[in-house]
Amino acid sequence: MAGLTIDSVTKCFGEHPAVEALSLDIAPGEFVALLGPSGCGKTTMLRMLAGFESLSEGEIRLGGRILASREHHVAPERRNMAMVFQSYALWPNMSVADNVGYPLKLRRLAGETYRRRVAQALSLVGLSPYAERSPQELSGGQRQRVALARCLVTDPDVVLLDEPLANLDRHLRASMEQSFREFHRRTQATLVYVTHDQSEAMALADRIAVMREGRLVQWATPETLYRQPRTAWVASFIGQGSLLNVAAGRPDQRLEEAMLMRGLASAPAERTQPVLVRPEHVTVLSDALSPQALCGRVESVTFRGERYELYLRLESGEALLAYHHAALDEGRQVALILREGWCLEPET
Amino acid sequence: MTPGLADSSQHRWLLTLLMLVIVALSLVPSLRLLMESLGGLGQGSESPLWRVLQAESTWRALWRSLYTSGLGMLIALVLGSLFAFVITLTDIRGKAWLVFCFMLPMMIPPQVTALSWLQLFGPASPLLKSIGMAPPLGSPQPLYSAEGIALLLGIQSAPLVFLALRTSLLSLPRELVEAARISGARQAQVWRQIILPVTRGGLIAGAAMAFISSLGNFGIPAMLGIPVGYYVLPTLIYQRMASFGTGVLAEMASLSLLIGMLALAGVALQQAWMKRSRFGLMGHSGRAHDFSLGRWRGGVTALLVTLLLVILVAPLVALVVSSLVPAVGVPLTWETVTLNAYHEVIGRQGATWRAVRNSLWLAGCAALVLMLCSLPLAYRLQRLPPRWQSLALSAIELPYALPGVVLAVACILLFVRPIPVIDVALYGTLGLIFVAYLMRFLVVCLKPVAAGLAQLDPSLEEAAQLAGAGPWRRLGGIVLPLLAPALFAGGLLVFLLAVNELTVSALLWSAGNETLGVLIFNLDEGGESVLAAAVSVLVVLMVATLMLCLSLLAPRLPKGVVPWQG
Numbered sequence: 023m024a025g026l027t028i029d030s031v032t033k034c035f036g037e038h039p040a041v042e043a044l045s046l047d048i049a050p051g052e053f054v055a056l057l058g059p060s061g062c063g064k065t066t067m068l069r070m071l072a073g074f075e076s077l078s079e080g081e082i083r084l085g086g087r088i089l090a091s092r093e094h095h096v097a098p099e100r101r102n103m104a105m106v107f108q109s110y111a112l113w114p115n116m117s118v119a120d121n122v123g124y125p126l127k128l129r130r131l132a133g134e135t136y137r138r139r140v141a142q143a144l145s146l147v148g149l150s151p152y153a154e155r156s157p158q159e160l161s162g163g164q165r166q167r168v169a170l171a172r173c174l175v176t177d178p179d180v181v182l183l184d185e186p187l188a189n190l191d192r193h194l195r196a197s198m199e200q201s202f203r204e205f206h207r208r209t210q211a212t213l214v215y216v217t218h219d220q221s222e223a224m225a226l227a228d229r230i231a232v233m234r235e236g237r238l239v240q241w242a243t244p245e246t247l248y249r250q251p252r253t254a255w256v257a258s259f260i261g262q263g264s265l266l267n268v269a270a271g272r273p274d275q276r277l278e279e280a281m282l283m284r285g286l287a288s289a290p291a292e293r294t295q296p297v298l299v300r301p302e303h304v305t306v307l308s309d310a311l312s313p314q315a316l317c318g319r320v321e322s323v324t325f326r327g328e329r330y331e332l333y334l335r336l337e338s339g340e341a342l343l344a345y346h347h348a349a350l351d352e353g354r355q356v357a358l359i360l361r362e363g364w365c366l367e368p369e370t
Numbered sequence: 371m372t373p374g375l376a377d378s379s380q381h382r383w384l385l386t387l388l389m390l391v392i393v394a395l396s397l398v399p400s401l402r403l404l405m406e407s408l409g410g411l412g413q414g415s416e417s418p419l420w421r422v423l424q425a426e427s428t429w430r431a432l433w434r435s436l437y438t439s440g441l442g443m444l445i446a447l448v449l450g451s452l453f454a455f456v457i458t459l460t461d462i463r464g465k466a467w468l469v470f471c472f473m474l475p476m477m478i479p480p481q482v483t484a485l486s487w488l489q490l491f492g493p494a495s496p497l498l499k500s501i502g503m504a505p506p507l508g509s510p511q512p513l514y515s516a517e518g519i520a521l522l523l524g525i526q527s528a529p530l531v532f533l534a535l536r537t538s539l540l541s542l543p544r545e546l547v548e549a550a551r552i553s554g555a556r557q558a559q560v561w562r563q564i565i566l567p568v569t570r571g572g573l574i575a576g577a578a579m580a581f582i583s584s585l586g587n588f589g590i591p592a593m594l595g596i597p598v599g600y601y602v603l604p605t606l607i608y609q610r611m612a613s614f615g616t617g618v619l620a621e622m623a624s625l626s627l628l629i630g631m632l633a634l635a636g637v638a639l640q641q642a643w644m645k646r647s648r649f650g651l652m653g654h655s656g657r658a659h660d661f662s663l664g665r666w667r668g669g670v671t672a673l674l675v676t677l678l679l680v681i682l683v684a685p686l687v688a689l690v691v692s693s694l695v696p697a698v699g700v701p702l703t704w705e706t707v708t709l710n711a712y713h714e715v716i717g718r719q720g721a722t723w724r725a726v727r728n729s730l731w732l733a734g735c736a737a738l739v740l741m742l743c744s745l746p747l748a749y750r751l752q753r754l755p756p757r758w759q760s761l762a763l764s765a766i767e768l769p770y771a772l773p774g775v776v777l778a779v780a781c782i783l784l785f786v787r788p789i790p791v792i793d794v795a796l797y798g799t800l801g802l803i804f805v806a807y808l809m810r811f812l813v814v815c816l817k818p819v820a821a822g823l824a825q826l827d828p829s830l831e832e833a834a835q836l837a838g839a840g841p842w843r844r845l846g847g848i849v850l851p852l853l854a855p856a857l858f859a860g861g862l863l864v865f866l867l868a869v870n871e872l873t874v875s876a877l878l879w880s881a882g883n884e885t886l887g888v889l890i891f892n893l894d895e896g897g898e899s900v901l902a903a904a905v906s907v908l909v910v911l912m913v914a915t916l917m918l919c920l921s922l923l924a925p926r927l928p929k930g931v932v933p934w935q936g
């Protein structure tokens with residue numbers, strides 16, 4: 023197993039950079055997600071990893087071996103990678119088994135070994151009874167699993183997945199997420215997974231690279247991204263929360279309840295530090311008014327099954343989101359305690 | 371009943387009537403032919419069909435038709451697929467020009483193609499004489515042979531293969547190729563194992579079209595085969611009609627039936643095959659996969675350009691050279707070069723000019739009439755249930771799908787006697803050719819209009835209807851302006867095809883009613899190849915200009931209307 027290194031890679035289409043100075047160090051066997059809004063360059067980055075696009079600047083290395091740089095380009099077929107395409111890309115002229123076995127044929131495997139490995143891959147994704155069908159006779163989820171089996175069948179160094187679940191319905195997505203996780207556990211391959219769905223990335227990946235307009239914004243584990251986002255943009259992209267200005271702390275610092283509440287009570291002119299407050303860290307005191315508590319008014323309430331989401335307006339005019347176990351009337355005054363916050367970098 | 375409703379039902383009836391008349395007219399020639407050839411079956415072994423089937427010449431011509439068309443199809447397949455694969459799938463430069471030049475032979479009339487190749491080879495070739503490479507007098511013209519005919523048929527129909535294959539390559543999702551490459555397939559393996567199998571349908575369709583079009587081709591086997599007595603089915607009919615006149619009409623009807631069946635069988639076979647090899651392709655097919663040619667790019671470009679030089683440029687140069695010499699066999703030098711032939715064609719008001727005028731009139735009027743019919747016809751057809759729609763379209767397509775001689779024989783049968791009720795005699799007049807053109811080229815004009823109409827958002831018309839526009843108003847004020855480019859392109863295509871047409875008019879012309887195609891053919895037969903070359907050069911210039919016009923119009927047309935733009 024070899025680690026994958028992306029070293030300040032830039033890709034320009036004409037003048038316009040689709041990916042700009044992106045650097046990532048991916049450990050062997052890691053499950054990595056590229057996350058970002060539509061058009062931020064995720065697919066372009068993935069296609070550069072696969073070798074379908076050349077680089078404008080920078081270098082991609084696998085282990086010690088240079089895969090691509092400005093001068094050098096290893097063809098896709100010689101990279102020992104596998105890819106699951108958004109449209110599955112099953113060859114319509116071959117049966118399911120032939121589709122899965124094609125990479126083996128290219129590696130000159132035949133006879134008993136060939137049949138065994140195809141059967142193994144198909145049974146892993148639960149499609150053994152469908153081996154002789156043509157891909158057109160399968161449902162969307164089954165096609166997706168054939169594409170996955172095709173990746174499994176060889177031992178690729180890196181598996182690339184481009185929004186593999188985007189075409190599927192919600193139930194199927196949940197079960198496919200499970201198959202990806204199992205797939206990763208079993209193969210121990212390095213996985214690079216492109217998605218614009220943050221919950222998918224959070225659920226699956228060991229580490230997430232958040233991209234925006236071709237640039238890397240943050241590269242961290244899901245927990246870190248959630249608890250310690252670097253900028254307000256990342257914070258708003260991942261999970262829910264509110265931004266408040268506080269007269270305390272500095273960027274990348276966690277604020278405890280006391281400091282946070284003190285900072286919020288200061289004069290407006292001194293409150294310059296943006297702080298992220300997650301809704302689960304807001305306590306709503308609907309009865310007794312404690313002296314340190316903030317005052318807020320309920321603007322609207324949404325029922326989410328296990329809890330209610332309260333959209334609150336503070337006296338300073340800032341909006342705040344909180345969770346509560348019971349519904350509260352709109353317009354009602356409540357007292358609030360903010361138990362912790364995370365100081366963000368100011369937006370550049 | 372409200373006025374609005376009465377209005378719309380009157381409009382429906384008128385359009386329906388028009389449609390029924392047109393569909394019936396499209397079917398009449400084939401029915402008449404069937405009647406004629408099957409009508410005499412009661413006479414047993416004396417019936418025309420039986421006599422034709424027993425004649426040795428029929429089977430010989432049939433075999434030669436199959437041989438030349440089959441060989442031509444193979445040549446078209448090689449040429450067409452080479453260009454389609456390279457131009458569609460690789461990063462070669464100058465694609466637009468390569469496509470335009472490759473498509474040109476399809477639009478140049480076959481008799482001009484034949485003439486230009488005849489001027490390129492053989493002992494009398496002015497080009498070879500001018501560069502001092504002519505073979506000695508008396509050596510045979512290599513093109514007067516089955517293989518010569520097949521070669522030119524192949525070159526003429528190669529663009530059909532190109533188009534069919536290019537269409538299916540453009541719809542090949544890029545991911546299918548990429549998935550194979552990342553699985554470890556080298557470029558050659560991707561071609562063999564993915565691209566060829568998936569685009570098999572396009573290849574089959576192109577091959578079948580090339581075969582059918584070669585089978586019906588008249589100009590090439592007429593110019594290259596008749597001088598040495600090598601007859602294929604269409605030239606056999608022509609030769610019989612020319613020597614025996616309408617007396618052998620019944621037998622000719624039977625012969626025509628034979629070619630017609632052959633062509634239709636080809637169409638049926640093609641559709642059956644296509645159905646078997648059609649895949650539901652999924653994925654993004656916006657941009658085809660660009661194979662990088664790398665250091666081969668120069669070589670591949672050179673190969674394509676060389677091929678174009680051989681199949682297009684060299685014959686055309688030979689044609690131009692031949693039109694500039696004072697007489698056949700004189701080499702071209704600074705002293706001998708002359709524009710006399712062009713003076714003769716344009717300056718004198720002789721038979722040459724008359725033929726040009728006839729063809730321009732015929733083509734222009736046919737284009738105009740068909741443009742007028744196409745919009746209401748397409749409009750009504752679109753509102754038919756899909757089943758009926760495809761049946762009506764097949765009927766309209768029939769006169770174009772059948773070889774031109776078949777239609778010509780049917781038209782003679784239909785009009786050799788004055789039309790009953792109105793007592794108008796069309797036989798022996800330009801009117802006969804005109805009617806035949808209307809039948810044959812209707813589908814050419816209809817197709818782009820129907821394609822444009824299918825793409826039109828129905829809400830545009832509905833909005834006008836809510837605003838109070840009646841049906842004629844909507845047709846004229848909303849649909850017509852939006853479809854005008856498609857309609858115009860259809861008319862232009864009809865003009866392009868009709869002005870060069872030879873097959874139908876070869877059988878239908880009479881003294882004083884020659885067409886441009888017949889003129890070139892007759893001039894060459896009469897040994898006036900310098901004049902024939904001059905007329906041909908003018909024809910090629912006209913074709914190229916019209917094609918350029920269509921290219922300029924292309925951005926405003928529905929996809930696929932201009933055949934040489936993908």
Ligand SMILES: Nc1ncnc2c1ncn2[C@@H]1O[C@H](COP(=O)(O)OP(=O)(O)OP(=O)(O)O)[C@@H](O)[C@H]1O
Pocket residue numbers: 035040058059060061062063064065066067218
């Ligand atoms: N072949 C190309 N030529 C020109 N521009 C391109 C090309 N491919 C992508 N781009 C541009 O590069 C940018 C990034 O595109 P990319 O497909 O990588 O986005 P993405 O993050 O995958 O978006 P999505 O989530 O919508 O798939 C876009 O602005 C796109 O328009």
Ligand SMILES: [Mg+2]
Pocket residue numbers: 064065066
């Ligand atoms: Mg994408």
